[in-house]
Amino acid sequence: MSMGARRWLEIALVLLLAAALRFAELASMRAMLHHDEAAYGVDAVSLIHIPRFQVYFPDNYGREGLWMWLLTPLLAALGGAALPMRLTAALIGVLTAAAVYRLARELWRTDQTFALCVTAALAVQFWHALHSHHAFRAITFPLIGALALAALFHARRTHRGWTTAGALIGLTFYTYLAARFWMIGMGALIGWWLIREPRIRRGALRAALMAGLVCLPLIAALTAAPQSRIDQVAVTSVKQVMTNIAAWIGVLFGNEPLYDNVHYLEGGTLWTFTTAIPALIGLGALIARQRRTALGIAALTVLSILPAALTNRPITLLRAIGLTIPLALLIGAGLGALWRWSWVGRIAAVGLIALSALETRAMLRAYVRDPALIAPMEIRLNAGLETLAALETDSPAYAAPFRADHPILRLRAWTLGARPLIAFEPAACLRLMPRADYLAITAYTPDLAARLFEWGSLETISGEGCAIYRFQRDPDRGNESGSIFGGMIAVSFDSALPDEARAGDTLLIRAVMRRTAEIDAPYTAFVHLYDQDGVLRAQVDQPLCAWADWRADETLIHKYRLHLPDDLLTSAYTLGFGLYESAVDGRPAGARLRLDDHSDVLELSRVRVAGG
Numbered sequence: 001m002s003m004g005a006r007r008w009l010e011i012a013l014v015l016l017l018a019a020a021l022r023f024a025e026l027a028s029m030r031a032m033l034h035h036d037e038a039a040y041g042v043d044a045v046s047l048i049h050i051p052r053f054q055v056y057f058p059d060n061y062g063r064e065g066l067w068m069w070l071l072t073p074l075l076a077a078l079g080g081a082a083l084p085m086r087l088t089a090a091l092i093g094v095l096t097a098a099a100v101y102r103l104a105r106e107l108w109r110t111d112q113t114f115a116l117c118v119t120a121a122l123a124v125q126f127w128h129a130l131h132s133h134h135a136f137r138a139i140t141f142p143l144i145g146a147l148a149l150a151a152l153f154h155a156r157r158t159h160r161g162w163t164t165a166g167a168l169i170g171l172t173f174y175t176y177l178a179a180r181f182w183m184i185g186m187g188a189l190i191g192w193w194l195i196r197e198p199r200i201r202r203g204a205l206r207a208a209l210m211a212g213l214v215c216l217p218l219i220a221a222l223t224a225a226p227q228s229r230i231d232q233v234a235v236t237s238v239k240q241v242m243t244n245i246a247a248w249i250g251v252l253f254g255n256e257p258l259y260d261n262v263h264y265l266e267g268g269t270l271w272t273f274t275t276a277i278p279a280l281i282g283l284g285a286l287i288a289r290q291r292r293t294a295l296g297i298a299a300l301t302v303l304s305i306l307p308a309a310l311t312n313r314p315i316t317l318l319r320a321i322g323l324t325i326p327l328a329l330l331i332g333a334g335l336g337a338l339w340r341w342s343w344v345g346r347i348a349a350v351g352l353i354a355l356s357a358l359e360t361r362a363m364l365r366a367y368v369r370d371p372a373l374i375a376p377m378e379i380r381l382n383a384g385l386e387t388l389a390a391l392e393t394d395s396p397a398y399a400a401p402f403r404a405d406h407p408i409l410r411l412r413a414w415t416l417g418a419r420p421l422i423a424f425e426p427a428a429c430l431r432l433m434p435r436a437d438y439l440a441i442t443a444y445t446p447d448l449a450a451r452l453f454e455w456g457s458l459e460t461i462s463g464e465g466c467a468i469y470r471f472q473r474d475p476d477r478g479n480e481s482g483s484i485f486g487g488m489i490a491v492s493f494d495s496a497l498p499d500e501a502r503a504g505d506t507l508l509i510r511a512v513m514r515r516t517a518e519i520d521a522p523y524t525a526f527v528h529l530y531d532q533d534g535v536l537r538a539q540v541d542q543p544l545c546a547w548a549d550w551r552a553d554e555t556l557i558h559k560y561r562l563h564l565p566d567d568l569l570t571s572a573y574t575l576g577f578g579l580y581e582s583a584v585d586g587r588p589a590g591a592r593l594r595l596d597d598h599s600d601v602l603e604l605s606r607v608r609v610a611g612g
Helices: 003-023 035-049 066-078 082-107 112-123 126-131 137-158 162-172 179-196 198-224 228-233 238-253 273-289 291-309 321-341 343-368 379-390 407-416 448-453
Strands: 397-400 421-423 430-432 435-441 456-462 466-473 483-485 489-493 500-502 506-515 523-530 536-543 555-563 571-581 602-610
Touching: 003 082, 003 112, 003 126, 003 343, 035 066, 035 082, 035 407, 066 082, 066 137, 082 112, 082 126, 082 137, 082 321, 112 321, 112 343, 126 137, 126 321, 126 343, 137 162, 137 179, 137 198, 137 321, 162 179, 162 198, 179 198, 179 291, 179 321, 238 291, 273 291, 273 321, 273 343, 291 321, 321 343, 379 397, 379 407, 379 435, 379 456, 379 466, 407 421, 430 448, 435 448, 448 456, 448 466, 489 571, 506 571, 523 555, 536 555
Parallel strands: 397 421, 397 435, 500 602
Antiparallel strands: 430 555, 435 466, 456 466, 483 489, 489 506, 506 555, 523 536, 523 571, 571 602
């Protein structure tokens, strides 16, 4: 085998190792989806449904758009679920290993072994392997950042490719907030070359101009809608910055445990024996023989840590994901030094890579089985949605207790096709269809089954953490014509209305509502208590739990708890009920809806109250 063919085979084997670790446990994570990951998926699906050029997505505090575009091919092919998003991240992770090889080749021109060792160091790195399982936009930063640096060094060396280097620097702007510090570093490097190396001045200027041109669309979008996340997480004092830097020093040099159960193995450390040893060797070798490279890696380390150190939660590894590249360069330098030392060193280098791969594989397995992930990765909700998607029915599906804007529900609604997926909060109301499936997180909805059973028959399909109930409503319950407000909402009352009470009691009134026409705005219901002179003595107001997605064959069951003041005198009082347009977005409440007799309050009953 020729030398060139052997080198290509070695590169392929290292990339296969990277792929094996990045695709490991993906099947175990198909029921894991963080709400931030789902938000990316929602935006990507919107690009599929409405193709358009959009570089910035303002929802969820504002996010650069490159990741959403990269998600679209597999989401379009496989549907809106966790797996296609994680497959995209895994592919990006493997491509990053290839990009790091190109970067290392520029740094170690005379020895390809060092480039292979750096690539292997990234391939087996747990931090990067884990983030290659996550559908966060941050995973694009190491890929584009490494390509930009490699292209920049290549252009300086060959005097060709300055335009490509500039375009990649500009593209880095579209990856993740933290990448902007790398861009500052690359801009400073170009500025240094402009001053010190006149022979490449024209090319460096061309790169800077291209970077600026590529950045322009996102700059314009950010000017119109700034990223509010920066103000939310930014540090507020120099003391806090120093504390954060000290925390990172503890992580890097004291190997302090990391408590970041979404972005790392809870309680794990950055270094293990198999990574710390080659890192120390690499540091010594670089200082002894390649001080300029050592200085560059140190600068890249600082630029990677700063985005995290300048926030109120510094040890959040997502914000410092750029650090995966200088760590790989440092560890790879140590592995390369071992390889060049002797045959014993080669055995040691191969052994350290193999042990690191086994460690990373074991840590990935431990990560996906960590009980602490259940809540932040919405495991119960995702598992329940998988079960719902497998049911052969066209009945509407309800998810409780969730808001309609929950990103996981918005994303997974796509996979249910024409079948409606409706979020509701049982504490606000009960939503009933003639037939429906209910997905409920049982820890937060312990009485939902009993409440549904009151209105019809119920079959429990699954009940471990996330219950799924198949409901069929009793046709004889809650179909009274009722009183119609505004020609839109029919209201009746299911339980016997109270006729006696004591001051200080809480009256329970249960309203059954159906819409008789399209609802044009959100409405709020009120229950009032009037004395004999018509003076309002007690009230409770509660918005209706549906309006835009309120179906014609759907019934809302609302409970109103009216507390009677302790100072009420013994007398007869009147209970009244009504509806008015809700106050939203700073707009004051609108007019009350009227009944057929043009009144705006429905008299429910007379209550004899014994004074306190």
